[in-house]
Amino acid sequence: MDESRSEGAAxxxxxxxxxVLGAIRARVGDRTFDTWFAPLELRAQDDGRLELSVPNxxxxxxxxxxxxxxxxxxxxxxxxxxxxxxxxxxxxxPTRVRRPEPEPSVEPTxxxxxxxxxGLHARYRFDSFIKGTSNExxxxxxxxxxxxPGQRFNPLFIYGGVGLGxxxxxxxxxxxxxxxxxxxxxxxxxxxHFMNEFVTAVRNNAFDxxxxxxxxxxxxxxxxDIQFIAGKDRTMDEFFHVFNAxxxxxxxxxxxxxxxxxxxxxxxxxxxxxxxxxxxxxxxxPDLETRMAILEQKAERDGLELDRNVARCIAELVDSNVRxxxxxxxxxxxxxxxxxxxxxxxxxxxxxxxxxxxxxxPVTVERIQKAVAGHxxxxxxxxxxxxxxxxxxxxxxxxxxxxRELSGASFPEIGMRFGGRDHSTVISACRRISTxxxxxxxxxxxxxxxxxxxxxx
Ligand code: ADP
Ligand code: MG
Numbered sequence: 001m002d003e004s005r006s007e008g009a010a011x012x013x014x015x016x017x018x019x020v021l022g023a024i025r026a027r028v029g030d031r032t033f034d035t036w037f038a039p040l041e042l043r044a045q046d047d048g049r050l051e052l053s054v055p056n057x058x059x060x061x062x063x064x065x066x067x068x069x070x071x072x073x074x075x076x077x078x079x080x081x082x083x084x085x086x087x088x089x090x091x092x093x094p095t096r097v098r099r100p101e102p103e104p105s106v107e108p109t110x111x112x113x114x115x116x117x118x119g120l121h122a123r124y125r126f127d128s129f130i131k132g133t134s135n136e137x138x139x140x141x142x143x144x145x146x147x148x149p150g151q152r153f154n155p156l157f158i159y160g161g162v163g164l165g166x167x168x169x170x171x172x173x174x175x176x177x178x179x180x181x182x183x184x185x186x187x188x189x190x191x192x193h194f195m196n197e198f199v200t201a202v203r204n205n206a207f208d209x210x211x212x213x214x215x216x217x218x219x220x221x222x223x224x225d226i227q228f229i230a231g232k233d234r235t236m237d238e239f240f241h242v243f244n245a246x247x248x249x250x251x252x253x254x255x256x257x258x259x260x261x262x263x264x265x266x267x268x269x270x271x272x273x274x275x276x277x278x279x280x281x282x283x284x285x286p287d288l289e290t291r292m293a294i295l296e297q298k299a300e301r302d303g304l305e306l307d308r309n310v311a312r313c314i315a316e317l318v319d320s321n322v323r324x325x326x327x328x329x330x331x332x333x334x335x336x337x338x339x340x341x342x343x344x345x346x347x348x349x350x351x352x353x354x355x356x357x358x359x360x361x362p363v364t365v366e367r368i369q370k371a372v373a374g375h376x377x378x379x380x381x382x383x384x385x386x387x388x389x390x391x392x393x394x395x396x397x398x399x400x401x402x403x404r405e406l407s408g409a410s411f412p413e414i415g416m417r418f419g420g421r422d423h424s425t426v427i428s429a430c431r432r433i434s435t436x437x438x439x440x441x442x443x444x445x446x447x448x449x450x451x452x453x454x455x456x457x
Contacts, residue, residue, distance in 0.1 A: 016083075017042050017050065020074045027070075027405055027434060036067055039338065041090065048083050050075060053090040056337050057302065060087055062330040066410045073427050117178050119188040124171035130297060132290030135165055138281040142169045142254075146176035149184075149220055149252035153279035155243075156254045157261065160283035162416045163323030166256040169283075170222050173254055177220055184219045191228035192422045195235040202234075215245040220252040226275070227257045227420045231266030231386050240271050247274075258420055266386070286322060291315035294322055295329055304333060306343070313345045317352045323413070328352055363406040363454045365417045371454055372399040375446075384419035397429035398447060404430050406454055 025033040039059065044051040052071075054060045064087065075083045116122050126146075131139045138158045145156050156173075158166050174186045189197075194214075201210035214221065221242070229235045246253055261267065261275040286294065292308075292315045299306035306329075318328045335351045336343045373380045376395040383396045396418065403414045404426065411423035418426070437444045 016075065016079050017045075019078050020071065023074050023078065023434065024070065027430070029405060032408070035335075036063060043088065048081070049086065050083055051086045051088060053088050055090050056334065057089065058304075058330045058333040058337065060089065061302075062327065062334060063087065066327075069411060069423065069427060070430075073431060077431060117174055117186045117188065120171045120174045120178075120186075121167075124168040125175045126172040128297065128301070129165065129168055129172055130286075130290055130293045132286050132293070134284040134286045134290060135169075138166075138169060138283045141279050141281045142173050143176070145252055145254060146173050146180065149177060150250040154247065154250075154252055155275065155278040156252075157275050157278065157280045158254070158256045158283060159258065159260055159280070161258065161285070161321060162413055163321030164283040164285060165322055166283055167224055170224055170254060170256050174220070174222055177252075185217055186220045186222065187214060187218045188222040188224070189214075190224040190422070191226045191239075194223060194239065195229055195232055198235055198238050214242045218246065218251065221246055221254070223253070223255045225257065225416075225420055226255045227259065227264050227267075228422075229267075230264045233268075236268050236271055240268065240274075243271070243274055247277075253278075258416065285320065286325075288312075288315055288319075291319065291322075291325055294325060298326060298329060307345075309345055310343055310348055313348045314352065317348070365403045365407050365409055365414060368402045368406060368454060369399050369417075371450060372402065375450060384417075386419070397433050398450070400426050400429040401433040401447070402450060402454065406451065 021033075021037060024037055028037070036059075039055050041053045042050065043053045054063055068085070068087065072083075072085050075085055126143065129135075129139060138160075141153050141156050142158070144152050145154075158169060160166055171188065174188050177184055177186055197210060201207045223239075229239060243253060255275060257264065260280060261272040264272065292311050295311045295314055296306060296308075299311070314328050314332065315325070318325045332343055332348050332351045336347060341347060369380050369383050372395050373383055376391075378392055378395050382392045383399050385392075387393075400414055400418060403409060403417070404411070407414075409417070411426045414426045415421040415423045433443075433447065437447055
């Protein structure tokens with residue numbers, strides 16, 4: 001009796017998994033699906049838990065950074081309840097399967113004794129950050145701040161495009177401060193989380209705890225992607241008070257953003273001026289030499305042999321930002337591994353070059369925004385902006401959905417390109433559009449025709 005019951009449960013989960021795969025294939029397209037989802041194997045399941053195996057470590061890392069959230073969200077919406085999704089290596093014992101972290105971006109610390117301050121990514125430390133002319137000022141200022149918090153550059157404001165190392169530096173400061181003085185109280189928070197916590201605190205009458213956390217019991221405040229709170233009046237106001245309280249007591253404040261303070265539309269003038277009080281430092285796209293150094297470091301860290309010419313070849317082909325560069329290395333390695341061939345220059349050219357030559361070539365997020373804005377006669381700035389009117393919110397969600405499907409960009413990156421939204425916002429937009437498409441012929445054909453126009457270009 002017990003047996004038939006467990007068989008029933010297993011069957012149910014397998015069914016869920018098939019349905020999940022179907023939904024994902026429809027969303028990401030055959031090419032992405034075949035590369036990243038077909039190799040997954042459903043290894044085990046029990047109540048509310050799925051265990052998947054992946055072919056290798058590179059695959060696992062890439063998958064965790066780019067698709068795991070999507071799988072979790074889809075499993076949950078198909079199952080209709082919470083299901084834990086775990087990834088493990090195909091040849092590992094099931095007991096070695098890694099449990100998912102509560103916060104997807106936070107990895108276990110490499111050194112067993114080291115405990116990073118909460119929210120800090122163990123890998124984002126100064127010693128793994130490659131300096132080059134593109135980031136020299138920001139990196140030196142970050143070091144200076146960690147040496148001498150609250151003294152020289154306060155606030156330190158680091159800005160630049162997506163994937164150029166702002167978050168890495170910000171976490172690096174946190175680690176270095178912690179190493180220097182483990183008792184110093186470091187608060188790292190994205191501006192979006194700051195807003196969410198603030199709103200929740202107000203709603204739950206828990207404002208005292210919020211205030212203690214960010215004003216009284218805080219020696220260093222690290223805020224990522226501040227552009228997010230532009231236009232959010234009450235949050236800006238609260239942040240203004242937090243800033244003043246910390247600043248006046250000589251506490252260090254470090255802030256990142258995707259642009260300089262004065263270009264942040266909707267940011268209060270009194271806040272903008274404070275953001276300029278200390279040092280404003282930029283990060284730029286790295287030059288070839290820096291890109292090669294980054295690749296070589298990453299290869300070494302992952303225990304991967306990387307020929308210098310191969311590194312040069314990847315660095316030449318991928319010049320946009322460091323995140324893409326790391327992605328390219330992972331992609332090349334995973335492809336080679338799946339096919340069982342060595343990573344050579346010609347293999348790199350094939351693996352990365354074919355990406356832009358194929359009919360499935362990624363369409364840029366910008367082109368998608370332009371096409372969607374044109375179709376619905378809204379402005380591109382509206383797609384990136386904050387207005388929630390349906391005439392704008394719908395096109396915005398459609399654009400995010402198409403960006404996910406056609407551009408190959410990750411959820412966090414799409415969020416950044418839509419005015420600095422959080423990845424969870426993008427995930428829920430994609431889900432909304434899938435759901436609407438499933439039940440609404442008009443929506444389906446609108447999305448279909450946009451997709452054809454973009455992909456068939
Ligand atoms: P941003 O916050 O500017 O969008 P991140 O800090 O998230 O960018 O960086 C994206 C990825 O690139 C991370 O994995 C980060 O470790 C890596 N990275 C960026 N710049 C460097 C660098 N100079 N040296 C080593 N890794 C880097
Ligand atoms: Mg960042």
